[in-house]
Amino acid sequence: MAKITLDKLRHSYMPDPKGPQDYAIKEINLDWQDGGAYALLGPSGCGKSTLLNIISGLLQPSEGRILFDGNDVSALPPDRRNIAQVFQFPVIYDTMTVYDNLAFPLRNRGVDEAKVTARVTEIAEMLEVTEMLRVRAANLSPDNKQKISMGRGLVRDDVNVIMFDEPLTVIDPHLKWKLRSKLKELHQKVGVTMIYVTHDQTEALTFADQVVVMQDGEVVQIGTPVDLFERPAHTFVGHFIGSPGMNVLPAEVKDGAAFFSGQRIALEGAIIPGAGLHQIGVRPEFVSLAATGVPATVRKIMDLGRHAVVEALAGETRINAIVEGTLPGPGEAVHLSFRPDQTRLYRDGWIASEKERAA
Amino acid sequence: MRKVNQKGWLFVLPVLLLVAFNALVPMMTVVNYSVQETFGNNQFFWHGLGWFEQILRSERFHAALGRQFLFTAMILAIEVLLGVIIALSMPRKGFWVPFCLVTMALPMLIPWNVVGAMWNIFTLPDIGLLGYVMNHTLGIPYNMTQDPLAAWITVIVMDVWHWTSLVVLLCYAGLVSIPDAYYQAAKIDGASNWSVFRFIQLPKMKQVLTIAVLLRFMDSFNIYTEPFVLTGGGPGNSTTLLSIDLVKIALGQFDLGPAAAMSLIYFAITLFVSWLFYTLMTRHDVK
Numbered sequence: 341m342a343k344i345t346l347d348k349l350r351h352s353y354m355p356d357p358k359g360p361q362d363y364a365i366k367e368i369n370l371d372w373q374d375g376g377a378y379a380l381l382g383p384s385g386c387g388k389s390t391l392l393n394i395i396s397g398l399l400q401p402s403e404g405r406i407l408f409d410g411n412d413v414s415a416l417p418p419d420r421r422n423i424a425q426v427f428q429f430p431v432i433y434d435t436m437t438v439y440d441n442l443a444f445p446l447r448n449r450g451v452d453e454a455k456v457t458a459r460v461t462e463i464a465e466m467l468e469v470t471e472m473l474r475v476r477a478a479n480l481s482p483d484n485k486q487k488i489s490m491g492r493g494l495v496r497d498d499v500n501v502i503m504f505d506e507p508l509t510v511i512d513p514h515l516k517w518k519l520r521s522k523l524k525e526l527h528q529k530v531g532v533t534m535i536y537v538t539h540d541q542t543e544a545l546t547f548a549d550q551v552v553v554m555q556d557g558e559v560v561q562i563g564t565p566v567d568l569f570e571r572p573a574h575t576f577v578g579h580f581i582g583s584p585g586m587n588v589l590p591a592e593v594k595d596g597a598a599f600f601s602g603q604r605i606a607l608e609g610a611i612i613p614g615a616g617l618h619q620i621g622v623r624p625e626f627v628s629l630a631a632t633g634v635p636a637t638v639r640k641i642m643d644l645g646r647h648a649v650v651e652a653l654a655g656e657t658r659i660n661a662i663v664e665g666t667l668p669g670p671g672e673a674v675h676l677s678f679r680p681d682q683t684r685l686y687r688d689g690w691i692a693s694e695k696e697r698a699a
Numbered sequence: 700m701r702k703v704n705q706k707g708w709l710f711v712l713p714v715l716l717l718v719a720f721n722a723l724v725p726m727m728t729v730v731n732y733s734v735q736e737t738f739g740n741n742q743f744f745w746h747g748l749g750w751f752e753q754i755l756r757s758e759r760f761h762a763a764l765g766r767q768f769l770f771t772a773m774i775l776a777i778e779v780l781l782g783v784i785i786a787l788s789m790p791r792k793g794f795w796v797p798f799c800l801v802t803m804a805l806p807m808l809i810p811w812n813v814v815g816a817m818w819n820i821f822t823l824p825d826i827g828l829l830g831y832v833m834n835h836t837l838g839i840p841y842n843m844t845q846d847p848l849a850a851w852i853t854v855i856v857m858d859v860w861h862w863t864s865l866v867v868l869l870c871y872a873g874l875v876s877i878p879d880a881y882y883q884a885a886k887i888d889g890a891s892n893w894s895v896f897r898f899i900q901l902p903k904m905k906q907v908l909t910i911a912v913l914l915r916f917m918d919s920f921n922i923y924t925e926p927f928v929l930t931g932g933g934p935g936n937s938t939t940l941l942s943i944d945l946v947k948i949a950l951g952q953f954d955l956g957p958a959a960a961m962s963l964i965y966f967a968i969t970l971f972v973s974w975l976f977y978t979l980m981t982r983h984d985v986k
Contacts, residue, residue: 431884448889
């Protein structure tokens, strides 16, 4: 087990990158604490898998270093980094039994057979596959195959980090939840650092203690699921996490106050001075229908059972509100009010309002 | 109960007719010849299983059959091993892939009798490139028309040259179908090159390899044109394989009865060995 440090990491798939647009990974500095459960979240093509392959050593970064517990491993091949990786599609050695599959990484490292048996039995127990140990791995169902590929990572007790590259892609929806909670449980039991790559916010938020959100080869925010939801550091995070995502409204800043279509909007705190393109961000959960506020017309209502998402138009801007109780009708004129402590200002995408200290 | 759609038979019918007229009906005439004796004039007399007995007891047949098995065993061993090795060492991505594939496919595009003629000229001691270099440049006596060993080596090298590509291309198709994740997982699991071959590449190649072995067995066991054009079965009878011997009996001596009986025995052996290979190579798949 180890703390993993990414130091000024950059990667380009082109032989001669000219500018930032040629980089799949644009300078990342990051510490993954020992024993943490991390999720790497971002849309397809944002560089998550590239970053994962760089950590595992399947890919050599163009620039920068990777440190495990302070030791530079940038030049080491995957097998010498002592990591494990679970892939999108289950990788199983078809001709072997489940037992031999689990024993494979240990036998390759010359572990003596008594210890192999002990470890394999222990891990099989944890994964609840004990009764399948003698079965040919080719005959398993996809979710069991994926369990076995996880097991091949867990079976080595000295593994530095286990990485999961969208491991639930081929799993049936009703088994996804089961496998995910199994994974969470395993993390608590074994305490190995785990990095879980996904583009699915539910997977990321339920699995991880810390979520790293990436966009276009850059880390946009690192935080707990609550941080990401409550105080997105970038409009992208606000938009990407949450369903529906954060409302982003064009704003003007005058005399230290923010205005949306002529109305002054109360923010969480003072505005950090600066210039640029301003936007106001507020989650639908904190928008309510009120007697006064921003005037808008209701366009659409999606009733989700416990609450409804009301989509309203304020001028040209679409604003979502989550409403419980009595619903307005389509076409109705309403006033929207934003909860001030959950309303923030963004400048060029990045947060530009200060958090009010709790009284 | 699932209702079975009987319309399928209709689609199989044309192929069935075709096979009937180009294989089954001619074969029935062979069966007909094999149990009769003729002295010409289109007069036939019942002979029972006499011809079969005669063939099965004939030393000439035993010798040809022995040569046939030796030939097939040797080319199978060489071509499968060589084919797998070449397929493994071919690039799987990039600029050289089409080049390698076309080069590999070339020998297979040449007609059988042209291959025989090419190698015949190639090995002529005084004017052929190989024959001349061996005899006059390297000083190694090499004359395929006089030395049985030289004739055998030449026939085998020719077949390897002509048909290894088939094994290569089939294995290569199996190899490129392996996703990268398998190799990456193996790397992370610390697998040696041998383990990668044994547990990832070989299992993926197994099915195509079964087909390759079957095709090469049937083709080589029935081979006629190339060795006939190259050596004519000689020197003496040293490279007279089963099919060459059969043609000698049927068309040279015009012994229709024995030739027909021999054809049927020949066919039965081919069928049996093919079945044996198939069963042995796929026996682990069931479960």
